[in-house]
Each structure stands twice: as structure tokens, then as C-alpha cells.
Amino acid sequence: MTIYKKEDPRSIRSKEMIKNAVFELLAENHSVSDLTIKKITTKANLNRTTFYLHYQDIQDLLAQIxxxxxxxxxxxxxxxxxxxxxxxxxxxxxxxxxxxxxxxxxxxxxxxxxxxxxxxxxxxxxxxxxxxxxxxxxxxxxxxxxxxxxxxxxxxxxxxxxxxxxxxxxxxxxxxxxxxx
The missing domain is CATH 1.10.357 (Tetracycline Repressor; domain 2)
Incomplete structure (x- = not known):
């Protein structure tokens, strides 16, 4: 029997903040190649550790998006x-x-x-x-x-x-x- 864990609301919120930051940066005419973890986390008002809790790197984030x-x-x-x-x-x-x-x-x-x-x-x-x-x-x-x-x-x-x-x-x-x- 498989037991499914409900995702923590804080985790969901952090992921949304990161994705929204990416969308905002892209909307500001940044190219995908210009994205950095620092730019994303600064825009999201989060730290790098939070980013790495959810994604391996920028390519992983972009692939998920x-x-x-x-x-x-x-x-x-x-x-x-x-x-x-x-x-x-x-x-x-x-x-x-x-x-x-x-x-x-x-x-x-x-x-x-x-x-x-x-x-x-x-x-x-x-x-x-x-x-x-x-x-x-x-x-x-x-x-x-x-x-x-x-x-x-x-x-x-x-x-x-x-x-x-x-x-x-x-x-x-x-x-x-x-x-x-």
C-alpha cells in the first residue's frame, strides 16, 4: 500500500514564489540564459538554501516550469x-x-x-x-x-x-x- 504525503504548504508557497520570480524576470526581458539563482532568490525574497530544497539547479527549475x-x-x-x-x-x-x-x-x-x-x-x-x-x-x-x-x-x-x-x-x-x- 502506497502512502501519499501531503506537501507542506510552506513548500508549496516557496515553489510558487520561486516560479513567480522566474516569470517576473522573464517578463522584464531577461533571457533564460541570464537567469541566476541569485537573481531568482532575490526577486522571490528567499535564500539560496530554500531554492536548493526544491531544485537541483536552474535547469531543473526551468524543466519543471x-x-x-x-x-x-x-x-x-x-x-x-x-x-x-x-x-x-x-x-x-x-x-x-x-x-x-x-x-x-x-x-x-x-x-x-x-x-x-x-x-x-x-x-x-x-x-x-x-x-x-x-x-x-x-x-x-x-x-x-x-x-x-x-x-x-x-x-x-x-x-x-x-x-x-x-x-x-x-x-x-x-x-x-x-x-x-
């Missing part, structure tokens, strides 16, 4: 794939709205090694689920899941890096037009 962010986005996207009362364009718009809400952090996290690969995996699952739910036989020469996913990731990355003047609704419409043909 990226995982949490991707898991949160994945949960929202999964919920959207099961929603029956929205059109495909509305679902895509809501997914893009979720990405837009996290744009500052996504922009910084794109520079991390595995982040783009993890985003690719999450969106590939979305494309596969959408195809499985369509219940139509696709022609043999139809665009592969990987190619479609790569183009979607590329569009999203471009939008977050360079095209935020366009609304998520506009980008969803453009993606719909692109995949219609």
Missing part, C-alpha cells in the same frame, strides 16, 4: 478535443488563446532544448485525435500527421515570436484556410 506549463496546456487542449458544442475553428481559437495567455513564458521557453519537441508531441497528439474523431477515410496521399504538426508548430512559434499583432481568431482562420486546401 516547462513541464507544468505544457501539462496545463495539454489538459486544456484535451478538454477542447472532447468538447462537442464548438466548431473546429472555435476549438483552435481557444487553443491559441491559451497559448497567447502564456506567450511571454513560451517565447522564453522556446529557447530551451526540449521545449519545442514537447510542444510538437502535444500538438501531434491533438492532430491524431482530430483525425481519429473525423471517421473519414483519408486518401493515401494525404498530408502526414508529422508534416501537419510541424507546420502548426511553425505557425504558432512564428505567431508568438513575430506576429502577436494578429488575434488568435485571425490565426485560427488562417490555419483553417491553409488546411482546407
Amino acid at each position: 516547462a513541464d507544468e506549463l505544457l501539462n496545463s496546456l495539454s489538459e486544456k487542449i484535451t478538454a477542447l478535443t472532447h468538447t462537442k458544442d464548438l466548431s473546429e475553428k472555435q476549438k483552435l481559437t481557444q487553443m491559441l488563446d491559451n497559448l497567447y495567455a502564456h506567450r511571454i513564458y513560451l517565447l522564453r521557453l522556446f529557447s530551451m532544448d526540449d521545449f519545442e519537441e514537447q510542444l510538437f508531441g502535444m500538438l501531434k497528439h491533438l492532430v491524431e485525435t482530430r483525425r481519429d474523431n473525423s471517421h473519414t477515410d483519408l486518401p493515401e496521399d494525404y498530408v502526414t500527421v508529422e508534416i501537419k504538426t510541424a507546420s502548426l508548430v511553425g505557425i504558432i512559434m512564428w505567431w508568438i515570436r513575430n506576429g502577436l499583432q494578429y488575434s488568435s481568431e485571425y490565426i485560427a482562420k488562417q490555419i483553417s484556410l491553409l488546411y482546407r486546401g
Whole structure:
């Protein structure tokens, strides 16, 4: 029998303070490579010992933040794939709205090694689920899941890096037009 320990509220609060400090530093135009434990702990009003109670180093912290962010986005996207009362364009718009809400952090996290690969995996699952739910036989020469996913990731990355003047609704419409043909 496995016994689960409830995490100490102080530990939860410390982790949140550290993560919020990272987000604030990233929002102040610091790059991921500029982050130091000293900057993070100073911003969080915590000491280095507290940092090391929760994380091995900055890479461990960033990996955990990226995982949490991707898991949160994945949960929202999964919920959207099961929603029956929205059109495909509305679902895509809501997914893009979720990405837009996290744009500052996504922009910084794109520079991390595995982040783009993890985003690719999450969106590939979305494309596969959408195809499985369509219940139509696709022609043999139809665009592969990987190619479609790569183009979607590329569009999203471009939008977050360079095209935020366009609304998520506009980008969803453009993606719909692109995949219609």
C-alpha cells in the first residue's frame, strides 16, 4: 500500500514564489540564459538554501516550469478535443488563446532544448485525435500527421515570436484556410 504525503504548504508557497520570480524576470526581458539563482532568490525574497530544497539547479527549475506549463496546456487542449458544442475553428481559437495567455513564458521557453519537441508531441497528439474523431477515410496521399504538426508548430512559434499583432481568431482562420486546401 502506497502512502501519499501531503506537501507542506510552506513548500508549496516557496515553489510558487520561486516560479513567480522566474516569470517576473522573464517578463522584464531577461533571457533564460541570464537567469541566476541569485537573481531568482532575490526577486522571490528567499535564500539560496530554500531554492536548493526544491531544485537541483536552474535547469531543473526551468524543466519543471516547462513541464507544468505544457501539462496545463495539454489538459486544456484535451478538454477542447472532447468538447462537442464548438466548431473546429472555435476549438483552435481557444487553443491559441491559451497559448497567447502564456506567450511571454513560451517565447522564453522556446529557447530551451526540449521545449519545442514537447510542444510538437502535444500538438501531434491533438492532430491524431482530430483525425481519429473525423471517421473519414483519408486518401493515401494525404498530408502526414508529422508534416501537419510541424507546420502548426511553425505557425504558432512564428505567431508568438513575430506576429502577436494578429488575434488568435485571425490565426485560427488562417490555419483553417491553409488546411482546407
